[in-house]
Each structure stands twice: as structure tokens, then as C-alpha cells.
Amino acid sequence: MNGFRLAAMHWKVGAMNEVQYRVNFFLQLVDSAIRLGTGLIAIWLVFSHTEDLAGWSRHELLAVMGIHILLSGINRTFVEPNVFQFIYTIGEGEFDYVLARPVDSQLMVSVRNLRFWQLVDVIVGGVVIVWAVIGIVEDTSWVEVLAFLVAVFCGAIILYCMWMVVAAAAFKWIRVDDTVQLLNGLFQAGRWPVTIYPGWLRLTLTFVVPLAFAITVPAESLASRLTGGMLALTLIVTAIMLLITRVAWQHGVRNYSGASA
Amino acid sequence: MRKLVAVYAAEMKFAVANQMQYRWAAFFQLIGFLIEPVVYLVVWRTVAESGGPIGGYGVAEFTSYYIVWTLVRNMNLALAPGSWDYWIQSGRISNDLMHPVPIFHRQLAAFAGFKFVWIFLWFPVAAGLSLIFKPDLSPTLLQGLVFFVAIWLGYLIRFSLLFLMGLVSFWTTRAQALIEIVIGAELLLSGRLVPLAVMPDWVERLAGWLPFQWTFQYPIEVLIGQLDTEEIFVGLGTQFLWGGILIGAIVVTWRSAIKRYTAVGS
Numbered sequence: 001m002n003g004f005r006l007a008a009m010h011w012k013v014g015a016m017n018e019v020q021y022r023v024n025f026f027l028q029l030v031d032s033a034i035r036l037g038t039g040l041i042a043i044w045l046v047f048s049h050t051e052d053l054a055g056w057s058r059h060e061l062l063a064v065m066g067i068h069i070l071l072s073g074i075n076r077t078f079v080e081p082n083v084f085q086f087i088y089t090i091g092e093g094e095f096d097y098v099l100a101r102p103v104d105s106q107l108m109v110s111v112r113n114l115r116f117w118q119l120v121d122v123i124v125g126g127v128v129i130v131w132a133v134i135g136i137v138e139d140t141s142w143v144e145v146l147a148f149l150v151a152v153f154c155g156a157i158i159l160y161c162m163w164m165v166v167a168a169a170a171f172k173w174i175r176v177d178d179t180v181q182l183l184n185g186l187f188q189a190g191r192w193p194v195t196i197y198p199g200w201l202r203l204t205l206t207f208v209v210p211l212a213f214a215i216t217v218p219a220e221s222l223a224s225r226l227t228g229g230m231l232a233l234t235l236i237v238t239a240i241m242l243l244i245t246r247v248a249w250q251h252g253v254r255n256y257s258g259a260s261a
Numbered sequence: 262m263r264k265l266v267a268v269y270a271a272e273m274k275f276a277v278a279n280q281m282q283y284r285w286a287a288f289f290q291l292i293g294f295l296i297e298p299v300v301y302l303v304v305w306r307t308v309a310e311s312g313g314p315i316g317g318y319g320v321a322e323f324t325s326y327y328i329v330w331t332l333v334r335n336m337n338l339a340l341a342p343g344s345w346d347y348w349i350q351s352g353r354i355s356n357d358l359m360h361p362v363p364i365f366h367r368q369l370a371a372f373a374g375f376k377f378v379w380i381f382l383w384f385p386v387a388a389g390l391s392l393i394f395k396p397d398l399s400p401t402l403l404q405g406l407v408f409f410v411a412i413w414l415g416y417l418i419r420f421s422l423l424f425l426m427g428l429v430s431f432w433t434t435r436a437q438a439l440i441e442i443v444i445g446a447e448l449l450l451s452g453r454l455v456p457l458a459v460m461p462d463w464v465e466r467l468a469g470w471l472p473f474q475w476t477f478q479y480p481i482e483v484l485i486g487q488l489d490t491e492e493i494f495v496g497l498g499t500q501f502l503w504g505g506i507l508i509g510a511i512v513v514t515w516r517s518a519i520k521r522y523t524a525v526g527s
Contacts, residue, residue, distance in 0.1 A: 185293025
């Protein structure tokens with residue numbers, strides 16, 4: 001069975017499981033509405049006192065927020081539930097059962113779970129992005145749209161890699177769920193463009209936790225500021241992150257000695 | 262009363278030992294929490310640098326506000342209301358109800374104990390932030406003393422408010438939406454997102470009728486010198502008032518909540 005079929009099957013079962021609990025859809029709507037509302041109020045407050053924030057206009061910041069919400073939705077739908085399940089699996093000694101299966105363990109761990117209703121955030125993020133684009137430019141070229149889609153795709157991959165690298169640390173330290181919370185805290189910094197932060201934080205958010213490439217770069221493509229060189233660099237960073245994740249995972253599996261026996 | 266003090270001392274001692282066991286986990290969690298004020302600080306410093314002071318807050322005031330914010334946030338962390346859902350659904354609360362000391366006291370004492378470790382871990386982080394952002398803090402003795410009392414009262418108010426919200430779980434297992442709404446309101450009306458002076462006047466007036474700002478903004482403003490002596494003591498009185506109201510509400514609500522509970526689980 002190839003990886004895509006395996007993922008699609010797990011996601012289908014996960015979605016069927018989640019749609020049983022329809023009230024959760026309304027809970028998710030409330031949650032998304034509150035987060036969107038507070039985000040919009042924050043932007044409105046900032047722009048009621050200034051014309052631009054370190055060179056970013058109101059609609060450009062809206063684009064950053066939209067991308068943040070969209071990627072957060074993707075992360076919370078596909079990545080986070082799997083990361084937390086994996087950490088739990090390691091702690092309980094159940095990872096042996098994953099290794100015993102005839103598929104790649106990283107793939108298996110990455111697709112087992114899905115929180116279907118979190119997709120509401122993906123839709124909300126999409127709507128905010130469209131709203132922002134309408135305010136930024138009257139005419140967007142196909143090249144810019146394509147560059148944006150590539151950048152967002154890279155952003156989603158980078159976030160997956162960041163979470164999986166931290167998850168792989170569970171092979172050694174077991175209790176890393178608090179470190180995942182740290183990552184969630186850092187992710188909140190991506191709600192604003194990294195260029196507004198002081199040098200030390202900007203460097204951290206570019207090279208240590210590459211939120212700059214995951215969120216700010218796609219927003220720059222919407223603001224027609226993204227150069228071909230920066231897009232190429234984003235692709236390179238994405239490839240490096242995938243490589244680091246794979247190496248960290250394989251190192252973890254090699255050193256895993258099992259806990260259930 | 263002496264017995265209760267002994268219970269608090271024992272629970273706090275246990276909480277300190279528990280947190281020290283997982284000190285690195287607590288440290289990472291703390292760093293995660295501190296990203297939020299650093300983001301607000303950077304955003305509002307940038308705004309103040311380009312547009313000048315807003316509602317009495319310039320670059321220096323915003324810096325001091327958000328540095329003190331980090332300590333106040335640590336102080337007012339309390340039992341998440343969502344915990345009740347799990348306790349009731351899993352039947353774990355049956356064990357807690359058998360305990361001779363009420364859940365309120367045990368949880369209040371435990372979270373108070375956690376704070377000693379969190380604040381110990383907070384010091385190096387705060388020192389780092391102060392070195393980077395250089396806050397202009399020079400509190401008087403009165404401001405320092407009132408701040409010390411105000412952060413504990415702020416903790417009591419926020420703990421009681423979240424505890425009261427948690428009790429809703431005795432009526433519905435879907436209290437999460439209500440909790441989200443209250444937490445969202447708190448973010449906007451407590452001074453957590455931004456000092457209320459930056460908000461429109463009507464928001465500031467609305468916040469005056471609610472308990473949120475007494476857990477966040479009031480202690481911060483006491484220490485950074487944004488309040489005169491009269492405002493300091495009126496604020497302290499208001500904190501006592503809100504503490505009393507919320508504890509009274511818990512006593513009344515608990516009596517009817519516990520009647521609704523039928524044991525689940527073992």
C-alpha cells in the first residue's frame with residue numbers, strides 16, 4: 001500500500017469518527033470566531049494609532065493573520081493530534097506496535113489521527129486571506145498566486161517538520177509535551193511579520209524556528225514583495241527541514257529500545 | 262483555621278516538590294507563556310515609537326507594563342476550567358469528594374505552591390528581558406507592598422472565577438464554548454492584550470464593571486506607577502470586593518452543583 005492511500009484511509013476513518021460529534025463543529029466555530037475577533041481587534045487597535053507597522057499596511061497584516069490562521073488550522077487538523085498521540089505512545093510503551101507494521105514508521109505516526117473540525121480554521125484563514133488580497137491589490141497576477149501557493153505549501157511542510165523534530169525528542173526524553181507547548185507559544189509570534197521583531201528574535205524566528213519562511217514569506221508574496229531568490233531560499237529551507245526531520249526520526253528509531261516488553 | 266493553614270502548607274510543599282521534579286518541563290512551559298507578552302511589547306513599542314504616547318503609555322511605559330505582565334501572568338495562572346469536564350466524565354472527582362479537605366482549598370493551595378517554582382524559574386528570563394528591553398521601573402515602598410498583596414488577590418480572583426466556570430460542567434459536559442467566550446473577554450477586558458487606556462473609552466468603562474482587570478492590569482499599574490495613592494487603595498478595596506463576591510458565588514453554586522452529581526466510574 002502506498003503512502004498516499006494509507007494516509008487517505010486513515011483520514012477518512014478519522015473524519016468519520018469526528019463527524020459523529022456534530023456539536024464539536026459549533027464549539028470549533030465559537031473558538032475560531034473568538035480567535036479571529038481578537039486578532040482583528042488587535043490589528044484595528046494598532047492601526048487606530050499608527051498608519052503602518054514597520055512598513056506593513058493594515059491589509060498586509062491581515063494577510064499575515066490569515067496565513068497564520070490557515071496554517072494553524074492545517075497544523076491542528078493533521079499534525080498536532082499525531083504528535084501528541086506519538087508522545088503518548090512512547091510514554092506508554094506502545095510504539096513497538098507501530099514498528100511491527102510493514103510501513104514506514106514516520107509515515108504511520110504522521111497520518112494516524114485527524115481532527116476534522118479544526119478544518120474550520122483553514123476556511124476562516126482562506127476567507128481572511130481573500131479579504132486581505134482584495135485590500136492590497138486590485139489585480140493579482142497568476143505568477144504571484146502561484147508563488148503564494150508554493151510558499152504556503154512550504155510553510156505547512158516547515159511546520160510539520162518543526163513539530164516532528166520536537167516529537168522525535170520523545171525517543172530520548174519521553175516527556176516532551178511541554179516542549180510542544182513551547183513551540184505553540186513560539187508559533188503565536190508568527191501572527192505578526194517577523195520583520196517587526198528585534199534582531200535576536202528575528203534571527204531566532206528565521207533560522208532556529210523558521211516561522212519567517214513559514215508565514216511571513218507567503219504574506220510577502222501577497223504584498224508583491226517576494227523575490228524569486230527568496231522563494232528559492234524558502235524551497236531550500238523546506239528541503240533542509242525535511243532532511244533534518246528524517247535524520248532525527250531515524251536516529252530516534254535506531255536508539256529506541258522498546259518499553260512494553 | 263490552624264488546621265486549614267496546615268493543610269495549605271502541606272499542599273504547597275507537595276506542589277513545590279512536584280514541580281521541581283519536572284523543572285525543565287516547567288521552564289519550557291514558562292518560555293512558551295512569555296512569548297505572548299514579548300510579541301505585545303514589540304508591537305506596542307513600535308506603535309509608540311512612530312505615533313507617540315497613547316493614553317499615557319509611551320515606549321518606556323509599555324516596556325515596563327509588559328515586563329511586569331510576565332510576573333503577573335505567572336501569578337494568576339490557575340486551574341483550567343476544562344479540567345472539571347474530565348474529572349466528572351472519568352469519575353475521578355468521586356475520589357476528590359471523599360477527601361476531607363474541599364477541592365477548592367486543595368487546588369488553590371497547589372497552584373499557589375506551583376508559583377514558587379515558576380517564579381524561581383521566571384527570574385533569569387525576566388533578567389534577560391530587562392537587559393534587552395531596559396524597563397524604567399522605580400517603585401516606591403508603598404507600591405511594592407501593595408503590588409505584593411495585589412498579585413495574590415489577583416490570583417485568588419482569577420482562580421475563583423475559573424473555578425466557578427468549571428462548576429458549569431456539573432450541568433453540561435459542553436462547557437468549553439462558554440469557557441472560550443469568557444477567556445476571550447478576559448483577553449480584551451483585563452489589560453492582558455493591551456492596557457485598557459489604549460482601548461476606546463466605552464471598553465474601559467465596560468471593563469470597570471467586570472473582575473478581569475483586577476487580576477491583570479491593576480497589579481501591573483500599581484508597580485509601574487500609573488496610579489496615584491487614592492487609586493491604589495480603591496483598587497485594593499475593589500480586589501477584596503471581587504474576591505468576596507466570587508467566593509460567595511462558589512459557595513452557593515457548589516451546593517447545587519454537587520447535588521447534581523451522580524458517581525461515574527469506580
